[in-house]
Amino acid sequence: MRSATKPRAFSLELTKGCNLRCGYCYYAARDDAYDPRTSMSVEVAERSIEVLIEEGPADEALLLHLFGGEPLLNFALLQHVVEYGKRRAAEASRQIDIELTTNGTRFTPAVIDFLNQHAIRVGVSFDGPPEVQDVARPARQGSSHAAAEPGIRRFLASRAGTELATKTHCSVVVTRRELDLAKIVDHLEGLGFERILLTPATDLTGKSHGLRVEDLPVILAAYDVLAERSEAARLEGRSTSVVWFDTLWTRLLSGKRQTEPPRDSRRLPDMRGWSH
Numbered sequence: 001m002r003s004a005t006k007p008r009a010f011s012l013e014l015t016k017g018c019n020l021r022c023g024y025c026y027y028a029a030r031d032d033a034y035d036p037r038t039s040m041s042v043e044v045a046e047r048s049i050e051v052l053i054e055e056g057p058a059d060e061a062l063l064l065h066l067f068g069g070e071p072l073l074n075f076a077l078l079q080h081v082v083e084y085g086k087r088r089a090a091e092a093s094r095q096i097d098i099e100l101t102t103n104g105t106r107f108t109p110a111v112i113d114f115l116n117q118h119a120i121r122v123g124v125s126f127d128g129p130p131e132v133q134d135v136a137r138p139a140r141q142g143s144s145h146a147a148a149e150p151g152i153r154r155f156l157a158s159r160a161g162t163e164l165a166t167k168t169h170c171s172v173v174v175t176r177r178e179l180d181l182a183k184i185v186d187h188l189e190g191l192g193f194e195r196i197l198l199t200p201a202t203d204l205t206g207k208s209h210g211l212r213v214e215d216l217p218v219i220l221a222a223y224d225v226l227a228e229r230s231e232a233a234r235l236e237g238r239s240t241s242v243v244w245f246d247t248l249w250t251r252l253l254s255g256k257r258q259t260e261p262p263r264d265s266r267r268l269p270d271m272r273g274w275s276h
Helices: 042-055 071-091 109-117 130-136 144-159 163-167 181-191 213-235 243-254
Strands: 009-013 062-067 096-102 121-125 168-174 196-200
Touching: 009 042, 042 062, 042 071, 062 071, 071 096, 071 109, 109 144, 121 144, 130 144, 144 163, 144 168, 144 181, 163 168, 168 181, 181 196, 181 213, 196 243, 213 243
Parallel strands: 009 062, 062 096, 096 121, 121 168, 168 196
Antiparallel strands: none
């Protein structure tokens, strides 16, 4: 018996294979973790898309999230899934948005061209400067920062000044290794990121590098620095890269009770003339 809930979004794990060994990755505890042979079959991928199109709510856009492992390790499958999903959605007169989560180490010219051609939303999992990135997200060999930086710069430059820039963000896992959030943000902005998501990792056991109770004063002070930057930018009519603040300002200045995420958190209300 099928559930009455209609799926609006599916996340497809294209492969468990990954070229990084992030210390906080939940994959490490799974069977066949990081095994590049454990790719999703074409048949399962196509059937998933068919179910989403057939059973998704008729009055809403559908979302297909491509995930891993590192999904770009199986670029051929990713290409097939995107092209199949776009074609089937068009045939069914449905709108489907496609999103990719990647560690940024596989931005070849061919990959960049394909992602831009199909207007794929892209989230890059990247934690900051080399001394942070290389420890938090180590490569099997060499520096993960060095492996990713050139491609990330090319990718972001290819989207700068276009509508695709708003479909691109950096996802940072914040650990107690580096609590200077402004330092992380400055580095990522220097690479070209215009949208940055900061997600603190917590640890109540004390066995990992997640944030602990004793870190709260430091991390809250770091958020205060970013908040002051955001306020100054808003007063000048500028956007800020840390998107949480954009969302918060939009909610505060709307005067309305927020019961669901805003459709477009990039729209900036005019704050010129405002002060504390």
